[in-house]
Amino acid sequence: MTNYFPTKLAKGYAFCNRKIELTRLKHDIDTVAPALIISPRRYGKTSLSLRAFEQLKISYVQVDLYKAFCEEDIERYILNGIGVLLGKLETAPKKLITLAGEFFSNIHINVSIEKEGLKLDFSKRNKSPVDNILNALEKLHELAKKRKQKVILYLDEFQSVGEVCSNHAIEAAIREVAQKSEYICFVFSGSDRHLIEQMFNDKKKPFYNLCDVISLDRISETDYVAYLQKASKARWANTLLQKTIDEIIRCTERHAYYLNKLCSLLWLQDQPTLNCVRTTWDSFVIENKSAVERELALLTINHRKILTHIAKRDGVKEPFGKLFLSQINMSNSSAARAMKLLIDKDYIFISPDTNEHRVLDPLMRSVLADF
């Protein structure tokens, strides 16, 4: 059965719209301008990037830095990623092992070939992670230039570099290469929007003004309606009633992950009515309530209070107005402080459609509204 609503990456048929963002990212890659893709969690950064790379048919590697906890981890992930790119530039195993052996020899990293591709051995390396990253990136650039073949280095969950490396030396090394590179296209993204913005928007840090920043918002209602109808016809040979679609959009607020999650459950059943949508969403909320409660328990009382009131009122237009402040029983300054953190950490967003402060995660909104 076709999976119209994946809860992992959206590929092929399941990729809906994002035409403007795709054109922009492909243009950045064409012109070798470093790009930063930014959005709250699970809006579609990785799906968009991979879609652009595949359409352009340029060799790429996705380096996921989520599990990098020290500079050596970052070095290992980036150099292994470069190893994957070497494997794409040189597919014949014998030639690849010679190429990679030479490539890494001056930084004393041994290479071997295994079933999954190149394996790098870092045990004898004698320089710092920063030196090795800079050296390997410069050599990759030379190689790509010699072969007149562009490559894409996609550094995902890039906020880890800022967290791990407090003196910004790795960022400075990457900037040095990214700025002058004609053959390595750098694409950055990360799921902690706040940390990423601190790295890229601070004049004192190496990544300031380096990238074309592509911000992802939610997919528009028009695009989702067209997609839902297409998927409904493919599944049940019939379109959905408008009120059923409205209910899917009301429950998920067009959050890419939750819309797919809800619809993946609905598309297993008979064609849904409005009530089916409601009961399926309610059971999903009940199943996931305790995970949300655990996350909420990490917040302070003031933060939880604001979130709960906003969820119960289904959005608030004037969060610092007298009425709301008296309802939450907080002073203007405490509410402003708490709200800033909630927005920075993507618990609250300001809806571009209604200008209301709303709970960003629709599952969290539903759990809180029920309290």
Ligand SMILES: Nc1ncnc2c1ncn2[C@@H]1O[C@H](COP(=O)(O)OP(=O)(O)OP(=O)(O)O)[C@@H](O)[C@H]1O
């Ligand atoms: N263009 C799209 N059309 C339809 N669904 C999409 C689209 N982009 C992403 N999604 C869906 O949204 C969810 C999140 O996608 P993805 O992992 O690409 O987002 P992300 O922003 O990289 O997430 P994270 O912040 O966790 O890294 C997935 O369920 C995916 O299938």
Ligand SMILES: [Mg+2]
């Ligand atoms: Mg991602």
